[in-house]
Amino acid sequence: MQVNGERFLKDLHDLRVFGASGVGKGVVRPAYSPADIAAREWLVGRMRDAGLDVRFDPVGNLWGLAKGRSLLIGSHSDSQPEGGWLDGALGVVMGLELARAANEAGGPAISVVSFQDEEGRFGVTTGSAIWSGSLSLDHADTLTDSAGTSFADARAAMAHLAGEFVDPARFSGFVECHIEQGPWLDDAGQSIGVVTDIVGIRDMRITMEGEQNHAGTTPMHLRRDAFQALSAFNTALNDRLRNVVTPQSVWTIGHVNLHPGAHSIVPGKVVFSMQWRDGDAVRLKRMEDVIRDTACEVADTMGMEVSFGEMLGLEPVAMDRHLHKAIAQAAQDLVPEGWREMQSGALHDATNVASLMPAAMMFVPSINGISHAFSEDTNEADLLCGLNVLAAAVPDLAKSGAGSA
Amino acid sequence: MQVNGERFLKDLHDLRVFGASGVGKGVVRPAYSPADIAAREWLVGRMRDAGLDVRFDPVGNLWGLAKGRSLLIGSHSDSQPEGGWLDGALGVVMGLELARAANEAGGPAISVVSFQDEEGRFGVTTGSAIWSGSLSLDHADTLTDSAGTSFADARAAMAHLAGEFVDPARFSGFVECHIEQGPWLDDAGQSIGVVTDIVGIRDMRITMEGEQNHAGTTPMHLRRDAFQALSAFNTALNDRLRNVVTPQSVWTIGHVNLHPGAHSIVPGKVVFSMQWRDGDAVRLKRMEDVIRDTACEVADTMGMEVSFGEMLGLEPVAMDRHLHKAIAQAAQDLVPEGWREMQSGALHDATNVASLMPAAMMFVPSINGISHAFSEDTNEADLLCGLNVLAAAVPDLAKSGAGSA
Numbered sequence: 150m151q152v153n154g155e156r157f158l159k160d161l162h163d164l165r166v167f168g169a170s171g172v173g174k175g176v177v178r179p180a181y182s183p184a185d186i187a188a189r190e191w192l193v194g195r196m197r198d199a200g201l202d203v204r205f206d207p208v209g210n211l212w213g214l215a216k217g218r219s220l221l222i223g224s225h226s227d228s229q230p231e232g233g234w235l236d237g238a239l240g241v242v243m244g245l246e247l248a249r250a251a252n253e254a255g256g257p258a259i260s261v262v263s264f265q266d267e268e269g270r271f272g273v274t275t276g277s278a279i280w281s282g283s284l285s286l287d288h289a290d291t292l293t294d295s296a297g298t299s300f301a302d303a304r305a306a307m308a309h310l311a312g313e314f315v316d317p318a319r320f321s322g323f324v325e326c327h328i329e330q331g332p333w334l335d336d337a338g339q340s341i342g343v344v345t346d347i348v349g350i351r352d353m354r355i356t357m358e359g360e361q362n363h364a365g366t367t368p369m370h371l372r373r374d375a376f377q378a379l380s381a382f383n384t385a386l387n388d389r390l391r392n393v394v395t396p397q398s399v400w401t402i403g404h405v406n407l408h409p410g411a412h413s414i415v416p417g418k419v420v421f422s423m424q425w426r427d428g429d430a431v432r433l434k435r436m437e438d439v440i441r442d443t444a445c446e447v448a449d450t451m452g453m454e455v456s457f458g459e460m461l462g463l464e465p466v467a468m469d470r471h472l473h474k475a476i477a478q479a480a481q482d483l484v485p486e487g488w489r490e491m492q493s494g495a496l497h498d499a500t501n502v503a504s505l506m507p508a509a510m511m512f513v514p515s516i517n518g519i520s521h522a523f524s525e526d527t528n529e530a531d532l533l534c535g536l537n538v539l540a541a542a543v544p545d546l547a548k549s550g551a552g553s554a
Numbered sequence: 555m556q557v558n559g560e561r562f563l564k565d566l567h568d569l570r571v572f573g574a575s576g577v578g579k580g581v582v583r584p585a586y587s588p589a590d591i592a593a594r595e596w597l598v599g600r601m602r603d604a605g606l607d608v609r610f611d612p613v614g615n616l617w618g619l620a621k622g623r624s625l626l627i628g629s630h631s632d633s634q635p636e637g638g639w640l641d642g643a644l645g646v647v648m649g650l651e652l653a654r655a656a657n658e659a660g661g662p663a664i665s666v667v668s669f670q671d672e673e674g675r676f677g678v679t680t681g682s683a684i685w686s687g688s689l690s691l692d693h694a695d696t697l698t699d700s701a702g703t704s705f706a707d708a709r710a711a712m713a714h715l716a717g718e719f720v721d722p723a724r725f726s727g728f729v730e731c732h733i734e735q736g737p738w739l740d741d742a743g744q745s746i747g748v749v750t751d752i753v754g755i756r757d758m759r760i761t762m763e764g765e766q767n768h769a770g771t772t773p774m775h776l777r778r779d780a781f782q783a784l785s786a787f788n789t790a791l792n793d794r795l796r797n798v799v800t801p802q803s804v805w806t807i808g809h810v811n812l813h814p815g816a817h818s819i820v821p822g823k824v825v826f827s828m829q830w831r832d833g834d835a836v837r838l839k840r841m842e843d844v845i846r847d848t849a850c851e852v853a854d855t856m857g858m859e860v861s862f863g864e865m866l867g868l869e870p871v872a873m874d875r876h877l878h879k880a881i882a883q884a885a886q887d888l889v890p891e892g893w894r895e896m897q898s899g900a901l902h903d904a905t906n907v908a909s910l911m912p913a914a915m916m917f918v919p920s921i922n923g924i925s926h927a928f929s930e931d932t933n934e935a936d937l938l939c940g941l942n943v944l945a946a947a948v949p950d951l952a953k954s955g956a957g958s959a
Contacts (some may be wrong), residue, residue: 331771348770352817363925364806365753365831365899366736371923376788376807383785401769402781403817410809412757412827422817426770494770518776521768 150254152540154533157246160195161532164188164226164242165234174234175523180227180266180275181209181303188226190310192241192263199249201261205310207286209265210276212315213248219258220547221320221506222247222539224327225267225276225498233328233525235532237267239513240326243536247543257547260320264498271300273463274498280314281501322472322507324546325499326535328527332518333491340534341480341488342512343473347500348397348426348492349433349465354458355444357382359451361409361417373452375419376407382447389443393435397492400425400436428465428492466500469507475545476511479538487534509546511539555659557945559938562651565600566937569593569631569647570639579639580928585632585671585680586614586708593631595715597646597668604654606666610715612691614670615681617720618653624663625952626725626911627652627944629732630672630681630903638733638930640937642672644918645731648941652948662952665725669903676705682903685719686910727877727912729951730904731940733932737923738896745939746885746893747917748878752905753802753831753897754838754870759863760849762787764856766814766822778857780824781812787852794848798840802897805830805841833870833897871905874912880950881916884943892939914951916944 167188168178178184189211196203196213204212211226224240244261251259265276271292278284290301304311329335334342359373383402390400404422423440427433441457448455480488491512499508513535516526539546572593573583583589594616601608601618609617616631629645649666656664670681676697683689695706709716734740739747764778788807795805809827828845832838846862853860885893896917904913918940921931944951 329771330768331773332776333773350770362923363735363900364804364808364829365755365901366734366925367804367899367923368736368738368801369804370801371737374806376810380785380788383782384789387782396773396775399769399772399774401779401817401820403769403812403819403821404815405781405810405812407808407810412806412808412829414808415806416808424769424817494772495768496770518767518772520771
C-alpha cells in the first residue's frame with residue numbers, strides 16, 4: 150500500500166482550522182466545544198471519503214469502521230484549553246491516511262477512531278475509559294468540568310449524532326501515534342520512539358501538622374513549623390529515592406497549601422500533593438514505601454503529625470509484544486539510527502484500550518519537548534517519517550494482531 | 555507607696571468580662587467593637603476613682619492623666635480576634651493600680667494609657683503609631699480591616715467620646731508591662747523579664763521562576779521546578795544563617811504560593827514570604843545579605859530567575875538605659891534568681907512611644923509560651939510578682955525619667 154504524505158499533511162492543517170488560536174499553530178478545541186464538534190463532523194466526511202462506515206457512540210467517540218475484523222488506528226481530536234495542533238490530532242489523521250491507503254490498496258482492513266475528552270475536561274481519558282469499561286457511563290454523567298457543567302449536559306450537545314457503542318471484538322489490535330510531549334527524541338535528534346510501556350501513576354495528598362505560633366516570639370529550636378517539615382521531607386526524599394529509581398522515574402510536589410499562610414505566623418499545617426510515575430509496578434510500590442517512611446521519619450524527628458490521603462493510581466501498561474516488534478522492525482528498516490525504544494510518561498487512550506485488545510504506541514518528537522501549549526510543534530520530516538514507519542509496519546501489525554486475537 | 559494585689563487581680567478579672575469568650579479565660583474584644591468600647595468606658599470609671607483626669611483622644615486611645623509632669627504606664631485593652639485576658643490588659647490594669655497607689659501615697663505622679671488597636675485590626679500598633687507620629691491620621695483613615703471597614707468609620711463609633719490628642723511632653727517616660735508571648739521565662743521557671751530591646755523586623759516577598767511542565771514526561775534532570783528551588787533555598791539558608799545569628803534571631807517562611815499548583819504539573823513559579831527579626835540592625839543587614847545571596851546562588855544553580863519584592867521593616871528599639879536599670883534593680887532586690895534580661899521578639903506600643911520619650915518594658919511569663927489564643931494565661935503569683943517589682947521600681951522610674959527629660 151502507498152501512503153500519500155501531501156494528503157496527510159493537508160488533512161492535518163485542515164483539521165487545525167477548527168479552533169485555531171493563539172500564536173504559532175495553537176488550537177483551542179476542548180471536548181464538546183463547538184470547535185470540537187465541528188472538527189469531528191469534518192472528520193466524518195474525510196472518513197466516508199476513505200471508504201469507512203462512520204459512527205459516533207453515545208459519548209462522542211468517532212469511529213470510521215472498515216468492513217469485517219480490522220486493525221484500529223487513532224487517538225483523539227479534542228485539545229487542551231490551550232493546546233497545539235498535533236496532540237491527538239496527529240494520531241487520528243495518521244489513522245485516516247493509513248485506512249485510506251489500505252482501502253485504495255484493497256487491504257488490510259484498517260479502522261480509525263477519534264476518542265472524546267482524552268484531555269480530561271471531565272476526568273482522565275474519559276471517552277476511551279468509558280468504552281473500555283474502566284469508567285461507567287452513569288458515574289461519568291455525574292462528573293463536572295471546572296465551570297460546573299456536567300458530563301451528561303456536555304455530551305447532550307452531540308446527542309443528535311449518537312449511535313451505539315462499538316463492539317471491541319471487531320478489532321484485532323490498536324495502534325496510536327502521538328507526539329512525545331517530552332524532550333528525549335528531540336535531544337537525541339531521533340524521529341521515532343517505539344513505546345515499550347505506559348508508566349503507572351500514584352498520587353496522594355500528605356498532611357503534616359505541627360504548631361501554629363508567633364513568628365516573632367517563638368525561638369527556632371522550639372518551633373514545629375510545617376513548612377520546615379515539608380522542606381526537610383523533600384530534601385530527604387530526593388536523596389533516598391536515588392537508590393530506588395531509574396532515569397525514567399519521576400516524582401512531583403506540584404501543590405502546596407500552608408496554613409494559615411501569613412508572613413508573621415509559624416505555619417502549623419501543610420497539605421501537599423505527592424505524585425510519582427514509573428513503568429514498573431514493583432518500583433512504584435518501592436517508591437511509595439520510601440515516601441511513606443520518609444514522611445513518618447521526618448514528622449517524628451520534627452514533632453509533627455503526618456497523615457496520608459487516599460492513594461489514586463493507574464497501573465503501568467506494557468505494550469503488546471507483537472505489535473511493538475512490528476513497529477520496531479519497520480523503524481529499523483527505514484531509519485536505523487533514528488529510532489529508540491522508550492516509555493511513555495504521559496497517559497494515553499492506549500492505556501484504556503490495552504485492557505480490551507493488543508495495543509501499541511509510537512512517538513514522534515516534540516520540538517524542545519513542549520506540549521500543552523500553543524508553541525507545541527514537530528518538524529514536517531518527522532511527521533512524514535512517522536507515517537512511513539507505520540505504513541511499512543501495517544502488514545505485520547494486521548497479521549500479528551490477528552494472530553494474537 | 556503600697557500596691558493592693560487583691561484589688562489589682564479583681565480589676566483584671568472584671569475587665570475580662572468585656573468580651574469574655576471561648577474556653578479558659580478567652581477574650582474577643584477587637585478594637586472599636588462594642589466589647590472594646592464598653593471595656594474602655596468601664597476603665598474610665600476606674601481611672602476617675604484613682605484620682606486621674608480622664609480623656610479619649612480622636613483615635614480612641616484612653617488616657618488617665620495625673621496632675622503635672624508624670625510617668626506614663628500602660629499598654630492596650632483591645633484583643634486579637636481570638637485572644638487571652640492578659641495580652642495588653644495586664645499592662646493597663648497594672649498602670650491603673652500603680653497610679654491609684656501613688657495617688658493614695660501622695661506621689662509620685664503616674665498616668666495610665668490604654669492604646670487603641672495595638673493588635674492591628676487596621677495596621678500594626680495603630681493607636682500608638684498615630685500618637686507618636688509614625689502614621690498620619692489621614693493615612694490611617696484610609697486603612698481597612700479584613701471585612702472592608704475603614705479606620706475612619708471604625709473610630710467614628712467613639713466620636714462622641716473623643717477629645718484632643720495628649721501632649722507627649724507632659725510625660726517623663728513610659729513603662730509597659732506585658733506577657734512574654736514566648737517560652738523563655740516559663741521554661742526557666744522565672745517570673746520577670748526585663749526587656750533590653752524590641753527586635754527589628756524585615757519582611758519581603760521572593761519570587762522564583764523556572765519552567766512549568768508536564769509532570770509525567772519531563773525527566774527530573776531537565777526540570778526547572780520552582781518548589782524544588784524553594785526547598786533547596788530553604789535548606790541552604792538554614793545552614794548558612796547559623797554562622798550569623800544568635801539564639802534570639804528568628805526567620806520564617808510562612809506564606810507559599812506555587813503556580814499553577816496542580817498535582818500533574820511541574821510548578822514553574824513560586825512566590826513566598828521571607829521574614830526575619832533580630833535586636834541588632836547590623837545583624838538584620840547581615841541576614842538580609844545571606845538571604846539575597848543564597849536565593850541568587852540557588853536560582854543560578856537551578857536555572858531559575860529570582861526577584862525580590864519591596865523590603866518592609868521596623869528598626870530595633872533599645873529600651874532606655876535608666877528606666878531599664880530601675881526595673882532590673884527592683885527585680886534583683888525582690889526575686890534575685892527569678893528574673894533575666896531579654897529581648898522582645900514581638901512588637902509593642904513601646905516601639906512607637908520610644909520615639910517620643912524614654913521607654914522600657916517588663917515581661918511576665920506566658921504559660922507554655924502561648925498567646926493570641928483563648929488558652930493564653932499566666933500564674934497569679936507571677937502577675938503579683940510583676941506588680942510588686944514595678945511598684946518597687948516606681949521611685950527610681952519617676953526619678954530617672956525626670957532626669958533624662
